[in-house]
Amino acid sequence: MDFAFDESQRLICEMAERVARRELEPRLEAVSPDQPIQRELLLELFSAVRPMGLLAPRLPEAAGGAGLAMLDYGLMLERMPAALAISLIAHEGCIARLYAEGNPAQRERWLPPLVAGTAVGCTGSSEPAAGSDPRGVQTRLERRDGRLQLTGRKLWITNASVADLMIVTCRDLREPAADRASLTKVVVAPRGPACEVREIDTIGLRQGLLAEVMFDAHPVEPADVIESQAATEVLKATWSVNRPLIGLIAVGLAQRAFEQARTYCGLREQFGRVIAGHQLVQKTLSDIATRIEASRLLCYSALAAIDRGEGSAGRGAMAKRHAQVACQEAIWESMNLLGASGLATETGIERLYRDVRMLAIPDGTNEILALIHGRELTGVDALRGAPPRRP
Ligand SMILES: Cc1cc2nc3c(=O)[nH]c(=O)nc-3n(C[C@H](O)[C@H](O)[C@H](O)COP(=O)(O)OP(=O)(O)OC[C@H]3O[C@@H](n4cnc5c(N)ncnc54)[C@H](O)[C@@H]3O)c2cc1C
Structure with missing residues (x-):
């Protein structure tokens, strides 16, 4: 190693x-x-x-x-x-x-x-009633007067307000007797008279692009329906990679906060010396650096396992959850080392705190990630409530 x-x-x-x-x-x-x-x-x-x-x-x-x-x-x-x-x-x-x-x-x-x-490009799975549980998707693909159309609301979609192309997960109701549980995907341009896009203002990542998209009988070309049987597997593979990647975005934010705090501690004087010379300040810096390094290594290890063909949902979930929580804590502690200056928008460190908070939600909330990891550790699915039968 x-x-x-x-x-x-x-x-x-x-x-x-x-x-x-x-x-x-x-x-x-x-x-x-x-x-x-x-x-x-x-x-x-x-x-x-x-x-x-x-x-x-x-x-x-x-x-x-x-x-x-x-x-x-x-x-x-x-x-x-x-x-x-x-x-x-x-x-x-x-x-x-x-x-x-x-x-x-x-x-x-x-x-x-x-x-x-x-x-x-962007992908739209989340909806008002379908967040952590994607089975709640209600957006529907239907055939009306011989034409395909999409109706429903997609929420929290990254890039949607500027996208040329959106892969929309929806219920496949093309046939009158269709199984209402069956999901499919269509590719659409999220614009036009039957589509309304609304940007969503959030606490952090405020330069980012998060939007709601409402489709009202939005026309869909038959050639734009993705007829794949591999949808679930593809989704799982995407999540396994995305989670440690998002963990590393948290690491990047925390690293910047740490560097700002360390520099400040070497300059700011209280009680007749730079605050970096106070023992509790050194311990806080040590705590911050430890949180960041542990997060980084967990995420690197999850990605390296994927590269070796040994990635798993549990490992990626563990990496993202740990990194988000530990880096949020690290940024909070870094802000604290700047005293009141840490709260001022002009120092920029509070923005890192607002940004890292956003990362607790996409590609699995921290609670859902704990359950995904827990399922792998125990073999029992707490999310769907159906423990596998004993052999
Ligand atoms: C920055 C950002 C980017 C995003 N980008 C996209 C995107 O591009 N495409 C897309 O489709 N979606 C995207 N999303 C949406 C994201 O995937 C959802 O917000 C997420 O899945 C959570 O869904 P929800 O917000 O509806 O919360 P809910 O699922 O309603 O959860 C609410 C609370 O209940 C908890 N909870 C739910 N179920 C359980 C359970 N079984 N046990 C314990 N706790 C539970 C959750 O942890 C959470 O605390 C994005 C979100 C953000 C913040």
Whole structure:
């Protein structure tokens, strides 16, 4: 077991750090920190990260993607601005699902602009009544007067307000006698007269793009229905990767807070010495660094296991939950070391706290992640309440 980066990983980290500091952050700092970014800016940011393979990291090179190891993908995301990182995960999820589930014609039509970063993708599963339990999906695909149409509401969809393409999970009611439990996916452009998009204001990641999309008999082309039997497996594989990735976004936020706090502690004087010289301040810094490092290693280990073909839902869930909780705590403690200055918006550290709070929800809330991990540890499914029979 080797805990050191190899040469290629070291270069990946340096490159991601350089692009983030020189190309991405200045562009994001030039616009309001409290408004969702415009589509033009998102496309500019996409174009800046495309050479690193961040638009289609999981797509094999033969299909035009970067074919990255998931650990390398994580090393880069850890260094990206958090709102952009969440957008990239949503975009990539759309690409990965199209590649895994789309037919050759669908792949040929949609993947090139998504991979090139000239089109923005998103995936819509959550709804007002379907959050942690995706079986509650009510959006329906129906046939009316010989035409297919989509009706329903999708909520909390990353990128939806600027997307060209959205994969919508819905109930398949195309046939009159259809099984109401059967789910399918369709690809639509989330715009037009039968579609209303509303941006949602949130506590953190305020430059991010979170929206509600309402479809009212939105037309769907028959060729845009994804007729895949592998939907559940694809979804599970996507979540297993996304969870440690989101954990690493939390690590990136906490690392920035820690660095700001450490610098401050070396400058601020109270009781005749820099506060870094007080024993409890040193202990707090040690606690913060420990929380960050433990989170980082859990997420790296979950991604490395996926690269070895040994990833599991429990491992990814454990990594994300630990990282989100520990990094939120680390940022809180960092803010505290700045005293009242930690509360002032001008120091920027409170923003990191609001941002990390957002990460407790997507791709599994902390409670759901504990149950996913618990299911793997015990073999008993507390979520669905049906323990497997004893052999
Ligand atoms: C930043 C962000 C980005 C997102 N991006 C997308 C996206 O691109 N596409 C998309 O489809 N969705 C997206 N979502 C939605 C996200 O997936 C859901 O919000 C999430 O699944 C939780 O659903 P919910 O908000 O309806 O909460 P609920 O499921 O209603 O949960 C409410 C509370 O009840 C708890 N709870 C629920 N069930 C149980 C249980 N069995 N045991 C114990 N506790 C339980 C939860 O942990 C939570 O605390 C995003 C959300 C956020 C915040």
